[in-house]
Amino acid sequence: MKIEISRLHFPVTTLGPGKRIGIWFQGCSIHCTGCISVDTWQFGINSVSLDEVKLLLSEWLPKSDGITITGGEPFDQEAAFFELLEFLRPYQQSVLVYSGYSFQELQKKVEMDNGWIDVLISEPYDHTQPQTKALMGSDNQQMHMLTPLGEMDFNSFQSHGLEKKLDVHFEEDRVWMTGIPSNGMTEIVKSAQDDRVFLRHTQGAIKKKES
Numbered sequence: 001m002k003i004e005i006s007r008l009h010f011p012v013t014t015l016g017p018g019k020r021i022g023i024w025f026q027g028c029s030i031h032c033t034g035c036i037s038v039d040t041w042q043f044g045i046n047s048v049s050l051d052e053v054k055l056l057l058s059e060w061l062p063k064s065d066g067i068t069i070t071g072g073e074p075f076d077q078e079a080a081f082f083e084l085l086e087f088l089r090p091y092q093q094s095v096l097v098y099s100g101y102s103f104q105e106l107q108k109k110v111e112m113d114n115g116w117i118d119v120l121i122s123e124p125y126d127h128t129q130p131q132t133k134a135l136m137g138s139d140n141q142q143m144h145m146l147t148p149l150g151e152m153d154f155n156s157f158q159s160h161g162l163e164k165k166l167d168v169h170f171e172e173d174r175v176w177m178t179g180i181p182s183n184g185m186t187e188i189v190k191s192a193q194d195d196r197v198f199l200r201h202t203q204g205a206i207k208k209k210e211s
Ligand code: SF4
Pocket: 028, 029, 030, 031, 032, 035, 036, 037, 038, 040, 071, 072, 073, 099, 100, 101, 124, 125
């Protein structure tokens, strides 16, 4: 089976507790205004073998504390997404999934009680909303604890309130930032420009200037 992936990274420390595997799906049909992941909207540009993805994840899973799946929109690739979730479940690490669909839509789309997703953050990003919740880009978004493992791992995040952090990853000629940026993202953009780099997308793919 094929799966469209924007990127895979380990470790990610800003999208849930512990050192997590980050899986960014490629392709999103929702197109929220103000989305910071515009680079993940287009379908059909990065289709890879799901078996190869599983192989890479198998190397990381013995060292990871959990998995965060975001995008892009994972539920736009239901078959591959569910096969991936089924593969991850035996590792017993908390799986956090971001979706831009409403919880009501997701309940209609899938059986939420199969135990494959521990924590679900639902609802589309709304740039007009305040941004005061940990792990969420706008306050209309909802965190659903779907399993005891999810509650155990993520309840402390909610009790700690808002903590906005970004991981920075250097890859060849790119600098990736992962995490939920605050509204102060513009300061990062300005700082990057001062250092003679420019942002390809506000998602955080900063490409160094050609010398
Ligand atoms: S915020 Fe998420 S759901 Fe909304 S357009 Fe961006 S990737 Fe899609």
